[in-house]
Amino acid sequence: MTPSRYFIFCLRLLLRQRREVALPLFFFLIVLSLFPMVFPAKDLPSLAPAVLWITALLSILLSLNNLFREDVEDGFLTQLLLSPAPLSSLIAMKLLAHWIAYVLPLFIALPLFGLWYRVPTENLLVLASSLALGTPSLLILGAIAAALSAGLKQGGILLMLITLPLATPILLFSLTITDMAANGLSYTAPAYFLLAMAIVSASLGPLVISASLRISIS
């Protein structure tokens, strides 16, 4: 299977599993709705970036739970190993499809989030750009953990435990962006940091993930 064909295959598969794909988005919206219930309305705009990021972090990690599990269990991964294309290129395509299916909807939910938390549109744009810069490395980091815990019983909780501490820089850099923007400062420095992390993880990540998968199915 060529990488481009595998990409289409992954997208079609995710499109058929529409109901399952919608669950992390559903989770995202429910958790977002909890904070306005428990915090006074005046605190919401200052809490908004942190709440959005932590909720996005959790729902993305939740979506990664089944990223490789089925492929490992039903032997599809072994099939992929036999294909002439390198496994890492196929993994990259799978992650791209996963990002489109699970992370892109979070952007579509942003206007609703802005409405709930009274975030003005220009701040919403800053938040959207921090998400766009931070989520690729987050997804790849989580995918490494998903690959390492693919065949295990407690895979879901392990995935969280492994990824959350390692994901703190992404969270902090993203919140530095919104913080600096809120204070009228230029936020190019943290943005470049996130971009650099995204580039490094996108280039090395698929290799690490394929090596981890080989360990998991060995």
Added chain:
Amino acid sequence: MIKHYDSLKIFYPLAGRLMPWFGWAFALLGIFGLYWGLFLAPIDAVQGEAYRIMFVHVPSAWMSLMIYAVMTICAITILLRRSKIAEYWLLSSSSIGASFTFLTLVTGSLWGRPMWGTWWVWDARLTSELILLFVYLGIIALGNAIPEKRKAAQAVSMLTVVGSINLPIIKFSVDWWTTLHQPASIFRAGGSAIHPMMLTALLLMAASFTCYYFWLILWRVRIQIRENKQ
């Protein structure tokens, strides 16, 4: 040369011969270091007697990082070539590293109580040390979840290497974030030169802790070699 010592047949008796040396060095250096730190070192001008917990706190903080560095070396070895000893060493190190990190946090919090007036501050060092503890716990959890030793060691080495790339970034991001939000902590870099008596006690304790780590790890690796034989 390394290949020679990598064989279990040579490593097992060698470790057995080295263990008492490390054990005694740990005990003697520890007694000297504690005596030096608790009785000989002068009282601190600002912090009074309470600063003496530093002689446990600072060496444990060093150990928490050194053990991670040793684990990274083991992990790279495992990923590049087969090595039973590196596997045992890596898997046994993570819980010792986590213990030292925990000890650092506890002693730091005991120190913080009289100095800052609170047990816990979200200061850059405390936060990154806490994240290091979570990284260690993640490594332990992954290692325990995989029943086959070899596979566990390989998965853990992958995670350790990813973590070793990530740890400096964590440190940097936490520093940056906390400087944005809080005034600098009371420890300033290069603020005051340390008294030579204090430094001596500190180095003795650090040497003692390092010997303790090697004593314990050789012990554990030997146990694992024996377990594997049966």
